Amino acid sequence: MAKRRVTWFVLADGSRARFLTRRTEGPGYEVVGNYQSPEAHLASHEIMGDRPGRTQESAYSGRHAIEPRQDAHQARKTSFVQAVAGHINAASARGAFDDLVIYAPPRALAEMRASLDEGTRQKIKAELPKDLTRLPLAELSERFAELG
Secondary structure: OOOOOOEEEEEEOOOEEEEEEEOOOOOOEEEEEEEEOOOOOOOHHHHOOOOOOEEEOOOOOOEEEOOOOOOHHHHHHHHHHHHHHHHHHHHHHHOOOOEEEEEOOHHHHHHHHHHOOHHHHOOEEEEEOOOOOOOOHHHHHHHHHOOO
């Protein structure tokens, strides 16, 4: 008897991620992994405790703040997506799944794609630029049916 192919459905954005697979018995899906960023909904002053640095203008005596190179919230989201990709890479190396379907907003999808290793990228069956992280488990079946 042939081994059943396992497909992981990854639903991710910058602050939460769920890994799902089809149930072995009966219809529906079960959650394999669930991750949430504890820092995703912090206020900016909680993320960046210090005031931005200041600089002296060379042409006159004025001073102004130096803006950070990257928005603190976006940096946290990028870090979270990279951590999720690390979990996917580790699961792929263990052979936890054969195929991978990723649903994520465009920016998170691009970051995740860049963070996945080559072996995991070869297992990608579909990438869809949609945010399904807030949908209940019962409503996901119809969304996954569009894949065929």
